[in-house]
Amino acid sequence: MSTSTETIELSIVMPCLNEAETLAVCIDKAQRYLARSGVVGEVVIADNGSNDGSQEIARAHGARVVDVPAKGYGSALMGGIDAARGEYVIMGDADDSYDFSQLDPFVERLRAGDQLVMGNRFQGGIAEGAMPPLHKYLGNPVLSWIGRALFRSPIGDFHCGLRGFDRRAILDLHLQTTGMEFASEVVVKSTLGGLRVSEVPTTLSKDGRSRPPHLRSWRDGWRHLRFLLIFSPRWLFLIPGATAFFLGLLGTIFLAIGPIEIGGLGLDTISQVYLAALCVVGYQSVIFAILTKIYAQHEGFRIPRSRNFERLERRISLESGALAGLALFLVGLVIAIWQFAAWAALGFGALDLAPTLRISVPATLLMILGAQTIMSGMFLGVLNVGLRRER
Template sequence: GDADDSYDFSALDAFVERLRGGADLVMGNRFAGGISDGAMPFLHRYLGNPVLSFIGRLFFKISTGDFHCGLRGFRADSIRKLELQTTGMEFASEMVVRSALEGLKVEEVPTTLKPDGRSRPPHLRTWRDGWRHLKFLLMYNPRWLFAIPGVTLGVTGFLLAAALFFGPLEIAGGLTLDLNAFVAGCFMMVAGVQLLTFGILSRYYAAITGLLPSTKNSTWLLENVHTDRLVINAAICLAAGIGYFGYAMFQWSSAGFGSLVAPVIPRVVVLGLTLITLGLQLFFSGFLLGVLKIPVERNKVRQG
């Protein structure tokens, strides 16, 4: 615990009992035990700690109610095996997250917090250290950082582009969605696919480095997504994109390279360029995945 006289070290029986009962990590919960007036800044008490603890529970399915309590007990051998890396305030989050990911038994007991007895201001910086905690939580969860935003953007963009491909769409209140909204939908698709490829690459890197433990879904992903498959899909997107773009150029040439009356042609151009962009993304992402796999293949050869 913090050596600033803010925690009650005479009330550690509950921690010891949980450790003797088989827990690997026992967390204190200041919100359950009681926070004295002036012991925690307003932003930390009502915004920072609750929000970051909620994100941690959401991302990692941990029941811990106070991610950043400085009073905690643990089995030294269990925590050493985690090989924790961070050196700043986010170390508190890393210990909880890595313990949960590695299947350690994490429990929680109420504890109290009172104003610290230091004669100098604390080293904690609200926004800087809050960002470091949030950044850590995001980097340890490619699903929430990349996959979920990617799927949301990609599907929304696809539906929007599909609805507007053949012309404007009138919705309630006299609002009309036209070419600009179609372009936005295509950009959303591009961004969504890019985020998904980032998610695949980061999950693969996390698997080969041991940063994250393997799961059923991650194993399936790593076995079925590889350079060849990404390059094949890239070729399909490139061929379709060139085909759409070529069709639009043919229609334009048929009109003597003048104004085009058909409203669908600009959409065909945008769709063609979108597919070409997606093809290039998938092509180079596939080879980047292949580069990441080189050390793994070398190790297999050495071990064989």
């Protein structure tokens, strides 16, 4: 433990919600590490509303308790990090699944200049029964792979609960998530922010609690995935959507002229219908990518920006979206009215199906795209109204 006159180098922060069974052993291990290593530090318990006496146990074992009223794993940790006095912070769960007496690799990397040091349970070892098979073989590997692929992160275990970091560098990232996705946010924002990131092998033991963990596999897994999607609209939605949109649009236009044969494959009106559908789905994906990125920026998520996107964002508004969408819709409507007039001139009799479809499909496509553009512009207007109201 440190004295009030010493400069604290390390704060060991543990989020806590009714961890009376395991909290004392975790604190004692952390205190033993500080005594053995000579590191000047403190143990901070970020209590998230425990009603089992966890706060008294923490104080009795020499920890400093910080009450965090806002609920959630991320909220508790941010409350503890904000209150920490150390230059470095090592955070870990208070369920005795991590050994707080063996923090030397983390401190060594932090002292060497790394700003985020992640534990890797797949390198250090996972004890039998310490991680459910769903998490071990599906959840953690898949979500970590998605994170590495989308953000070019070197981290192999995105969700390890034991990690250390430079406190000031992490605070400067303005972390905002309140739930379990906080674990992903730390890694993603650190990578995007250019922080020096590394990982060390970490052993995961079976936790010592008799009750079920707070983690809910599918709910919290989805929250992690949702967070990753918000931060990667370009690769998941924009590029695939733009490809689908242009393929569908060009195919629809060319087939409006007449049937096409490609290497013995004949394309006609039925293909045109499916290509128009592909165009609609692609266009919706592009709009979703743009709106997602704008929403993320408005909510304070620091996503890398480009000059092209900044120029586009300045030009997009409810009014511009409504005008562009109305123009597309009117062009399609004029074609539809022209077709209706031609049908009326024939006495509303039977029509030649193929030539009629070649024109009606593009007209319908234009009206659908126009309506989508108008509604997307309105949604953007809702985002902007919400932003002004908050500020």
